[in-house]
Amino acid sequence: MARIVMKFGGTSMAGTERIRRVANLVRKQAAGGNQVAVVVSAMAGETDRLVNFCREANPLYDPAEYDVVVASGEQVTSGLLALTLQSLGCDARSWLGWQLPVRTIEAHAKARVEAIDGEALTSAMEAGQIAVIPGFQGVSEDGRITTMGRGGSDTSAVAIAAAVQADRCDIYTDVDGVYTTDPRIVAKARKLKAVTYEEMLELASVGAKVLQTRSVGLAMKEGVRVQVLSSFVGDDAIPADELPGTMIVSEEEMNILVEKGEMERQHVTGIAHDKNEAKIILTRVPDKPGAVAHIFDPLAKAAINVDMIIQNVGRDKGETDVTFTVPQADLARAQALLEDKRDDIGFNRLITDSKIAKISVVGVGMKSHAGVASTMFKALADRGINIQAITTSEIKVSVLIDEDETELAVRVLHTAYGLDANDEAA
Ligand code: ADP
Ligand code: ASP
Ligand code: MG
DSSP states (O other): OOEEEEEEOTTTTSSHHHHHHHHHHHHHHHHTTOEEEEEEOOOTTHHHHHHHHHHHHOTTOOHHHHHHHHTHHHHHHHHHHHHHHHHTTOOEEEOOTTTTTEEEESSTTSOEEEEEOOHHHHHHHHTTOEEEEESSEEEOTTSOEEEOOTTTHHHHHHHHHHHTTOSEEEEEESSSSOBSSOTTTOTTOOBOSEEEHHHHHHHHHTTOTTSOHHHHHHHHHHTOOEEEEESOOOTTSOOGGGOOSEEEEOHHHHHHHHHTTSSOOOSOOEEEEEOOEEEEEEEEEEOSTTHHHHHHHHHHHTTOOOOOEEEOOOOGGGEEEEEEEEEGGGHHHHHHHHHHTHHHHTOSOEEEEOOEEEEEEEOGGGGGOSOHHHHHHHHHHHTTOOOOEEEEETTEEEEEEEGGGHHHHHHHHHHHTTOSTTOOOO
16 A cells, blocks of 8 residues: 555646546556545646736736636646546545645745645545645745646645655656657657656756656655656556656666666756747946846846856957846846846847747766767757857756757757667767
């Protein structure tokens, strides 16, 4: 007997027919003697629809009211799944974020889980009841509904798993695991049997949306065992208990898998892309101490995350151009803030470009292997893809390119690092 958290994403919950399939998967786990809590997303497309309603109602919407609206999608699916489970003869009930409660802190629309009282949930599960929990939503200190940022149901699931000390948190989605890159872009992408927390964290943060970044950080901190697997399986599929998906593992566990020959050691584990950033160029900024602080201070105060930064070699007359990226969703705000500070910063022109993409290669193998970055630059150059900016970390290299070249760049790099299915390790 195990205690399991099962999470189902939007595609898996899209419509009553699919919810019935989900209910059958849940019933199977419960019938096997396991204690089960289920975390669900809104139906695919529903959150986008609700976000648009907010924008139409008031473009400068109050984030607290936005949360009231967008959290409703998960309320619907949690009730529907509980109803469907009951129709299959299971004892099931829904637990909304404020009922558990899932306490969150920080801003509305990007709330962070602070604490979940797992007691009531654990008692219900021990009594054999299936708990159905809407993902994405929580409650603030002052009792208002909050949401955890797009893709936040993954984080809800991991937080619930930590709160009830679950043996496993199974993330059911529309692909059967974590691949070397988005399998919808590269047909030759390979499913990984395991990936380390560190790599998954980096991959998620640079655009592999299969898991929300925060969910991976939380799983790593709390030691939650996470598996990514498909909800679109037939009756004859290998059961989740036999780990048919991708397990997120520690580096020690990965070393054991490599020693046993169950995983190959690659320099690059995965490739991700992100089209949600925008580039800002400020021209002819004074090339003197403090100039850069004038640019980034107001952005930091407005909680706008700046990612890649380049300060070009100074021009004549003590001036330089500064280029950086911000999330596309924050571009208008960033632009307004910078225009407002034009005199303090002293720039000449502010140029923006949303038609860019960030391509990143990630792998713990890079720590001990030189040449990963140069392979990337050469492979892109050979196909005439221009690099506009570069950033690196211990286990990642990212480049900024023209958005139109995204798919080509991902495919070229996937081949260059020997990741294509049927290829030998690089
Ligand atoms: P859910 O609605 O279940 O939360 P998401 O759409 O958030 O699902 O995440 C699953 C999607 O993530 C897949 O359909 C796939 O296109 C995308 N994806 C991006 N990178 C990867 C990757 N490396 N491995 C698997 N899927 C990926
Ligand atoms: N429904 C939310 C979203 O679309 C949360 C989630 O699905 O994880 O972002
Ligand atoms: Mg998701």
